[in-house]
Amino acid sequence: MKTPKELYYQETHEWVKVEGDFAYIGITDFAQDELGEVVFIEMPEVEDQLSKDTEFATVESVKAASDLIAPVSGVIVEINEELEDSPELLNEDSYENWIVKIELEDKSELEGLMDADAYKKLTSE
Amino acid sequence: MEKTTLHKDHVRLGAKMVEFAGYEMPIQYTSIKEEHEAVRKNVGVFDVSHMGEIYVYGKDATPFIDTIFTNNVAKLNQGDIAYGFMCYDDGGTVDDLLVYKYNDTFYLLVVNAANKDKDFEWISQHKKGQVDVADKSNEYGQIALQGPNAVGLLNGMCEKDLSLIKPFTFMECQMGERELLISRTGYTGEDGFEIYGEPDDIASLFNELVESGVTPCGLGARDTLRYEAALPLYGHELSPTITPVDAGMSFAIDFDKTHFIGKDALFRHKQNKKRRLVGLELLKKSVPRETYPVYKGDTQVGHITTGYISPTKGVPLAMALIDKPHDKRGSDLEVGIRNKRIPARVIKKKLLNYKPNQN
Incomplete structure (x- = not known):
């Protein structure tokens, strides 16, 4: 299971990649594997406000629907439109295929998230 | 949790295991879609020893x-x-x-x-x-060999001509040392057999079939296959509160018999149907799931019993239990998915026959 070093993680299996004042958010390799074949992603819209710890999108596999929980707060500046036509990209590479890009509201929220080692430990339990 | 004799083989084949009816069973080996397609186009094998x-x-x-x-x-x-x-x-x-x-x-x-x-x-x-x-459940193993190539394949392995087994009949058959009961039945909407025997014999047959190239299929594909074929699953389309008449299964009820438990109630029910199991086509990309409410305007008129993006048709289709008179083919309804309403239309229950714009 891949767990890139440079990302932040939370226990509900989302990752955050920080670039300056912006962040990309996606789901982990563990999450896509657990879900199985992703068939649909219910996306939020650009300019939607993301609030930490609240649902912002739903990833649906053949078998199950899984709500994504915002690991950090901010305003959505971009959604990954490619996923709307090809949701299966999440199964191919869930780190390359981010779901939303936001402008971070409060960088201190990152401190509460896990690093790769902690997340790896969580998912191997 | 109970395990079937094939449990270790499922694990060896890399299956994802889940709890089902008190058994630890494979939900999928590689991919629900691939397993589904194997059964629709070729042949797949299921361990159903939990039955x-x-x-x-x-x-x-x-x-x-x-x-x-x-x-x-x-x-x-x-x-x-x-x-x-x-x-x-x-x-x-x-x-x-x-x-x-x-x-x-x-x-x-x-x-x-x-x-x-x-x-x-x-x-x-x-x-x-x-x-x-x-x-006798513990003395039987059971596998289902399903798909258009199932009959030809198994026929080559058995001394008797298995194509003589007509749908809904069975035969006892020797296959090497194994004594098997083979029936022309299934739960996928495809041709094929269900095969019963001693658990170890059934396990070795399953493994032999998989080694010869038959796709092992899990409960995930079993569910998507049976739903497309409009076959009910207990707990979803049938239950203590959902009668066979609700589920549109009157063909399997013989009202000419003088008596059977439930006959009078089912007969009254048939004369005065309040709801019916139908197919639903969702008109916007989404995934219908069991329990989602179905509305006509502000009134809830039913719920989804099973739904997926149909692997065969590639569009969101569902089975739903809908109150009369909204069960008529072509009725425009809405499905509540989280905080949204998705437009939907009543279609034939046999989703395998679905054609876009059929209404």
Whole structure:
């Protein structure tokens, strides 16, 4: 299971990649594997406000629907439109295929998230 | 949790295992979609050893079964199989099952894993005349070989001509050292067999089939396949509160029989249907799931019993239990998905026959 070093993680299996004042958010390799074949992603819209710890999108596999929980707060500046036509990209590479890009509201929220080692430990339990 | 004899083989084949009806079973090996497609286009094999097998035998077995079963076993010939239901007095469903007739005094009942203890109790409680009932579930393994190439494939492995086994009949057959019961039945909407035998024999046959290239298929594909074929699953399309009449299964109820438990209630129900199981086509990309409410305007008129983006059709299709008169083909309804309303239209229940813009 891949767990890139440079990302932040939370226990509900989302990752955050920080670039300056912006962040990309996606789901982990563990999450896509657990879900199985992703068939649909219910996306939020650009300019939607993301609030930490609240649902912002739903990833649906053949078998199950899984709500994504915002690991950090901010305003959505971009959604990954490619996923709307090809949701299966999440199964191919869930780190390359981010779901939303936001402008971070409060960088201190990152401190509460896990690093790769902690997340790896969580998912191997 | 219980395990079937094939458990270690599922793990070896890399299956993702889940709890189902008290058993740890494979939900998928590689991919639900690939397994689904293997069965629609070629051939796949399922471990269904969790199913229950109950013997009912004795001088009065035939009249007895006809008092607890909606279909008619007196009319069956030796080697015939009847699909039908056991119902409560109020018409609610105890279980749906297959009854295999060996002869007038010996029957095999194949029941849902989740219901086998309840069924055994129910049958035993209602025993009449000279009849014995025995739960043989632990002595049987069962696999299902399903798909357009299933018959040809298995025929090459057996001394008898298995193509002589007509739909809803069975034959006993020797395959090497194995003594098997092979029936032309299934739960996928495709041709194929269900094969019963001693658990170790069934396990070795499963492995032999997989080694010869048959796709092993999990419960995930079993569910998407049976839903497209409009085959009900107990707990979803049938339950103590969902009668076989609700589920559109009256073909498996013989109202000409003088008596069976639930007959009067089912008959009244049939004369005055309040709701019906239908197909739904969702008109916007989404994934319908069990329990989602279905609306006409502000009124809830039913719920989804099973839904997916149909692997065969590639569009969101569902089975739903809809109140009359909104069950008519072409009715425009809405499905509540989280905080949204998705437009939907009533279509034929057999989703495999779905064609876009059929209305």
